[in-house]
Amino acid sequence: xxxxxxxxxxxxxxxxxxxxxxxxxxxxxxxxxxxxxxxxxxxxxxxxxxxxxxxxxxxxxxxxxxxxxxxxxxxxxxxxxxxxxxxxxxxxxxxxxxxxxxxxxxxxxxxxxxxxxxxxxxxxxxxxxxxxxxxxxxxxxxxxxxxxxxxxxxxxxxxxxxxxxxxxxxxxxxxxxxxxxxxxxxxxxxxxxxxxxxxxxxxxxxxxxxxxxxxxxxxxxxxxxxxxxxxxxxxxxxxxxxxxxxxxxxxxxxxxxxxxxxxxxxxxxxxxxxxxxxxxxxxxxxxxxxxxxxxxxxxxxxxxxxxxxxxxxxxxxxxxxxxxxxxxxxxxxxxxxxxxxxxxxxxxxxxxxxxxxxxxxxxxxxxxxxxxxxxxxxxxxxxxxxxxxxxxxxxxxxxxxxxxxxxxxxxxxxxxxxxxxxxxxxxxxxxxxxxxxxxxxxxxxxxxxxxxxxxxxxxxxxxxxxxxxxxxxxxxxxxxxxxxxxxxxxxxxxxxxxxxxxxxxxxxxxxxxxxxxxxxxxxxxxxxxxxxxxxxxxxxxxxxxxxxxxxxxxxxxxxxxxxxxxx
Amino acid sequence: xxxxxxxxxxxxxxxxxxxxxxxxxxxxxxxxxxxxxxxxxxxxxxxxxxxxxxxxxxxxxxxxxxxxxxxxxxxxxxxxxxxxxxxxxxxxxxxxxxxxxxxxxxxxxxxxxxxxxxxxxxxxxxxxxxxxxxxxxxxxxxxxxxxxxxxxxxxxxxxxxxxxxxxxxxxxxxxxxxxxxxxxxxxxxxxxxxxxxxxxxxxxxxxxxxxxxxxxxxxxxxxxxxxxxxxxxxxxxxxx
Numbered sequence: 001x002x003x004x005x006x007x008x009x010x011x012x013x014x015x016x017x018x019x020x021x022x023x024x025x026x027x028x029x030x031x032x033x034x035x036x037x038x039x040x041x042x043x044x045x046x047x048x049x050x051x052x053x054x055x056x057x058x059x060x061x062x063x064x065x066x067x068x069x070x071x072x073x074x075x076x077x078x079x080x081x082x083x084x085x086x087x088x089x090x091x092x093x094x095x096x097x098x099x100x101x102x103x104x105x106x107x108x109x110x111x112x113x114x115x116x117x118x119x120x121x122x123x124x125x126x127x128x129x130x131x132x133x134x135x136x137x138x139x140x141x142x143x144x145x146x147x148x149x150x151x152x153x154x155x156x157x158x159x160x161x162x163x164x165x166x167x168x169x170x171x172x173x174x175x176x177x178x179x180x181x182x183x184x185x186x187x188x189x190x191x192x193x194x195x196x197x198x199x200x201x202x203x204x205x206x207x208x209x210x211x212x213x214x215x216x217x218x219x220x221x222x223x224x225x226x227x228x229x230x231x232x233x234x235x236x237x238x239x240x241x242x243x244x245x246x247x248x249x250x251x252x253x254x255x256x257x258x259x260x261x262x263x264x265x266x267x268x269x270x271x272x273x274x275x276x277x278x279x280x281x282x283x284x285x286x287x288x289x290x291x292x293x294x295x296x297x298x299x300x301x302x303x304x305x306x307x308x309x310x311x312x313x314x315x316x317x318x319x320x321x322x323x324x325x326x327x328x329x330x331x332x333x334x335x336x337x338x339x340x341x342x343x344x345x346x347x348x349x350x351x352x353x354x355x356x357x358x359x360x361x362x363x364x365x366x367x368x369x370x371x372x373x374x375x376x377x378x379x380x381x382x383x384x385x386x387x388x389x390x391x392x393x394x395x396x397x398x399x400x401x402x403x404x405x406x407x408x409x410x411x412x413x414x415x416x417x418x419x420x421x422x423x424x425x426x427x428x429x430x431x432x433x434x435x436x437x438x439x440x441x442x443x444x445x446x447x448x449x450x451x452x453x454x455x456x457x458x459x460x461x462x463x464x465x466x467x468x469x470x471x472x473x474x475x476x477x478x479x480x481x482x483x484x485x486x487x488x489x490x491x492x493x494x495x496x497x498x499x500x501x502x503x504x505x506x507x508x509x510x511x512x513x514x515x516x517x518x519x520x521x522x523x524x525x526x527x528x529x530x531x532x533x534x535x536x537x538x539x540x541x542x543x544x545x546x547x548x549x550x551x552x553x554x555x556x557x558x559x560x561x562x563x564x565x566x567x
Numbered sequence: 568x569x570x571x572x573x574x575x576x577x578x579x580x581x582x583x584x585x586x587x588x589x590x591x592x593x594x595x596x597x598x599x600x601x602x603x604x605x606x607x608x609x610x611x612x613x614x615x616x617x618x619x620x621x622x623x624x625x626x627x628x629x630x631x632x633x634x635x636x637x638x639x640x641x642x643x644x645x646x647x648x649x650x651x652x653x654x655x656x657x658x659x660x661x662x663x664x665x666x667x668x669x670x671x672x673x674x675x676x677x678x679x680x681x682x683x684x685x686x687x688x689x690x691x692x693x694x695x696x697x698x699x700x701x702x703x704x705x706x707x708x709x710x711x712x713x714x715x716x717x718x719x720x721x722x723x724x725x726x727x728x729x730x731x732x733x734x735x736x737x738x739x740x741x742x743x744x745x746x747x748x749x750x751x752x753x754x755x756x757x758x759x760x761x762x763x764x765x766x767x768x769x770x771x772x773x774x775x776x777x778x779x780x781x782x783x784x785x786x787x788x789x790x791x792x793x794x795x796x797x798x799x800x801x802x803x804x805x806x807x
Contacts, residue, residue: 040671042715043618043626095693101685101747103704103711110698134625135711142684177664206621242623325623328642329599439609482613485581488665491613 001422002175002182003413006034006151007405008398009171009186011158011213013041015049015133015390016369016397017192018140019093023398024405025147031402033150036173036184038157038208038493041141045194045206046390049133050245050321052117052125053387055090061122063087068560070385073119073276074378075520075530076562077226077538077555082356083376084558086392093391094126102139103128105318115318116250117384119276119567125384130245130321133387156182157493158212159425161189161220162417167363169414172421176493179486181425183418187408188364188401191217192394195348195370196504197230200454201446202301203345204236204243213371215500217352218507222360223542225373225553227350227504228511229521231381232455234280235306236344239298240329244322244341246383248308249273251318255284256305256338257292263304268567275567278380278521281343285455288342296340305338312336343455347386349377349521350511353540353553358397364404368397375538378555379520429495434478438495441475444468445498445505453509458526462513469506476502507548511539514550532562569651570594574603576615577656579663588612600653601629601640604667617667624780627716631667632656637718637778658721660730674717677733681741681759686752697749710743710788712781719775719785725768732768733760735775735785742788745795754799761796 008024010017013035024033035041056066066087071078094112098104105127107113117125128135144150156173163169168189173182193213197205218224234255235244249255255273257263267283268275275283284304287293293302308315312335315323319334326332326339351373358366358374369390377385445468452465476499483491517531518524536555541548571591579585590607597603601619608615617640619629624642633643633655645653661669719735720726726734741760745753760766766789775785 039620039626039628040675043620043628045621045626047625047714048621048623092693095696098696099685099687099690099693099749101744101749103699103708103747104696106699106701106704108701110700110703112696131625131712134714138711139684145679146684206626208620240622321625328624329644437609437613439613443609485614485665487581488616488668490608490616 001418002180003185004034004182005185005410007031007186008033008188008190008401009184010035010190010192011171012044012191012193012369012371013037013039013152013154014044014192014194014369015046015137015140015387016371016394017190018137018144019391019394020190020192020368020398020401021150022140022144022147023395024402025150027399027402028406029149031149031405034153034184034186035150036153036156036158036171038155038176038212040154041152042137044137045209047134047137048204048206048243049387050130050243051247051250052115052127052132052384053094053391054117054120054124054382054384055094055126055388056087056124057091057094057112057114057126058122058124061124065121066124069120070376070382071560072565073380073382075380075565076532076536077375077378077519079375079556080558080560081556082374085356086374086376086389089392089396090388093388093395097136097139097391100139100143103135105129115247116274118246118250118274118280119271119382120384125250127247130247130319136387136391157496158216159496160421161216162414163220163362164411164414167411168365169411170418172418174425176488179489181422183413185410185413187405187410188366190397190401191352191365191367191371192369192397193371197345197348199446199449199501199505199508200345201450202236202241202342204233204241205345210497210501211348211504212497212500214351215503218503218541218543221543222362222365223353223540224507225350225353225538225540226375226511227507227541228515228539229349229379230345230508231277231347231349231521232281232343233277233346234284234343235341237325237329238301238303238340238342241344242325242329243346244306244325244339245319246277248306248319248322251314252311254307256307257287258294258304259292263287263292271567276380277383279567281455282523284343294340298340301342303340303342306341307338308334309336309338347381349373349379349381356393358393358400364408366397366401368393379522430481430484430492432478433480436475436479438479438491438498441472441479442494442498442501445472445501449505453512455523457512457522457524459513462509465509466506466513469502469509473502507541510548510550511541515539536562572603572645573652574607575652575654576667578666581665598644598646599641600633600643600645600655603645603653604640616665625714627714630658630716630718630721632658632721637721639716639718639780642780658717660721660723660726661717671717673730674720674736677737678715678740680733681737682752682756683740683744685744685747685750686755687749688751699748703748706748707743707746709782709784710739710746713739713783714781716780718778718780722774722778724772724774725770729768731764733764735789738766738792739783739785739788742792746791753795757796757799760792766793766796
């Protein structure tokens with residue numbers, strides 16, 4: 001067992017993690033910062049973000065308007081004090097990354113340009129063509145290279161973290177290259193490990209997004225908040241699920257059903273294709289359910305069309321990546337042909353129960369980005385409100401962790417915890433020989449989630465899902481791991497990931513079953529209306545051996561009383 | 568045409584032994600090489616190792632030699648290879664860790680060496696953007712598209728014979744920042760790229776540009792770097 005100590009440990013090398021690492025390293029150059037990630041930083045899912053990042057830069061826009069759009073988008077489940085504080089933090093991050101080299105798209109006069117996005121009342125999505133996440137990540141990673149006090153632990157797979165006396169005591173990892181069991185200790189700890197969207201089959205997410213950060217926190221006893229809210233992006237490319245940015249609709253793209261007719265008029269008469277993601281995703285699904293989907297050449301999945309043909313002149317300048325993707329992956333010329341799309345999992349609104357100061361109920365433990373639930377997104381995140389969260393709250397987390405580290409020591413290691421974890425992996429998991437294939441369990445889990453905990457839900461489906469998950473957990477106890485090698489053992493990594501996924505799937509399903517209303521991305525066919533009287537509250541899931549214990553927490557309302565939400 | 572692809576994959580196991588192994592992959596299950604590899608891993612052989620993540624050619628994980636050429640597995644449509652036999656090997660010029668997983672650290676070390684970030688003397692609180700017109704952006708846009716997949720390094724003949732050569736992607740990154748009107752760090756970067764491991768080694772074979780999945784042109788960046796280095800050198804001699 002190898003032991004490594006850093007003043008601050010960041011779990012995750014994506015946008016929130018890198019921003020946090022740079023902030024901590026800059027705050028005090030004598031603080032050592034370790035970034036622990038199962039990937040190399042630039043392989044993180046953050047590079048896939050496309051359309052834009054909302055920020056109030058224009059004098060005609062306002063913080064109140066950004067806050068209101070966000071809160072309405074959240075279906076009133078966001079904490080309004082958090083949203084108000086958050087929107088004020090964002091503009092500085094845009095300018096900061098600009099000074100660091102981010103190629104934000106420009107107006108002819110050299111100022112930063114902004115575009116329209118779904119459910120925004122002002123075009124405030126700052127963007128770098130349709131590669132916003134990619135360019136911001138390149139900028140942050142490069143910036144991080146300037147700091148000798150940032151140490152990267154690439155391809156270290158985190159298996160668990162242990163608390164002692166309410167503080168982080170250890171993070172256990174496998175160095176994938178060597179197979180060594182490595183224990184990290186730190187004064188302050190930041191969760192920034194992203195979401196959990198690969199619990200589903202059809203997804204815009206990178207393969208790597210398996211909810212590790214959420215599961216590690218949950219198993220350690222840190223509660224998760226609002227996990228039943230899984231966002232579906234309306235336009236995942238069929239059949240791969242690759243994201244076709246909302247920017248395409250914001251810039252004027254249309255959705256067409258199988259009869260070649262636009263249909264959003266019936267669902268969002270004012271905003272049409274520019275309504276919020278939950279509304280557009282449901283509209284597509286209703287069209288398909290009504291028999292107006294397209295049955296085409298891509299297997300069983302029915303879909304609708306995204307039409308960009310009338311905007312061919314702007315595609316290469318404003319939407320070069322999706323134009324390239326349509327061509328490379330589907331052989332489609334977006335200038336002249338329609339693009340097949342279907343809603344795909346895209347964002348995990350829930351996460352570690354934390355607040356806009358990025359603190360949790362545990363001293364020295366912070367959370368930022370998709371791994372956290374602040375909550376600023378409530379029941380449905382607005383497009384363009386994710387990358388800005390990573391930047392703004394990643395920065396807050398980094399500074400907070402650095403300050404904390406300066407005032408605290410590293411706690412003594414509780415050796416029994418890490419020894420038990422080492423045994424769990426090498427003496428139990430790796431030696432299992434029950435005949436079940438890990439990948440098959442993962443596939444069955446994804447089929448279950450798509451079918452029973454997708455865009456439309458009801459009591460029967462959710463109960464079925466819980467039953468399925470229990471069976472999958474039993475099968476999981478009987479897996480066989482063929483690969484006994486210590487070098488880059490991906491099968492062992494998959495096995496650990498699937499263990500995480502089963503726990504998170506159980507939390508999502510349980511929260512969804514108990515929330516007998518429809519709000520934002522959570523739509524219950526048996527309870528189609530929002531019920532503020534009973535459910536204007538956050539779901540809190542706490543780990544127990546027998547499954548999640550669910551409690552609730554009030555939503556903070558400041559100046560916007562919940563009203564009927566239409567677009 | 569058969570209804571299966573035959574994947575012939577170069578393996579390297581934990582003991583360091585290398586060998587080729589063949590797998591049959593049903594055609595209707597896969598369209599990209601990455602999907603083929605995942606099919607094998609999930610159904611035929613759990614011990615095969617390779618890197619992958621975004622499956623949309625933006626994260627740079629899955630570079631490998633496919634039919635003898637460096638390519639991204641995620642964006643290589645198998646049908647486009649016009650063959651039922653698909654030969655897959657780890658990227659050339661990198662140390663193999665296991666199977667198709669190579670040691671990418673030297674690549675990122677070289678990347679870091681060229682100071683790939685905007686250098687200015689006004690670091691601090693930022694409350695306004697730095698002006699940059701779309702024309703100024705287009706000066707460096709091509710080089711900003713690099714996904715750090717490292718395919719160009721595998722294609723570069725100089726890299727193969729001399730690992731101390733900085734190589735196409737790091738040099739293109741150096742130019743990306745020099746060409747950015749917000750940057751003031753050209754002289755620091757030129758010190759690195761104009762050294763004995765830098766631009767002078769390049770023979771302009773152009774293989775780097777040819778294999779780049781994102782259309783980046785490192786070869787052209789290296790020419791620009793040489794000119795800039797000369798200019799800076801002359802300016803220092805003649806005092807301006």
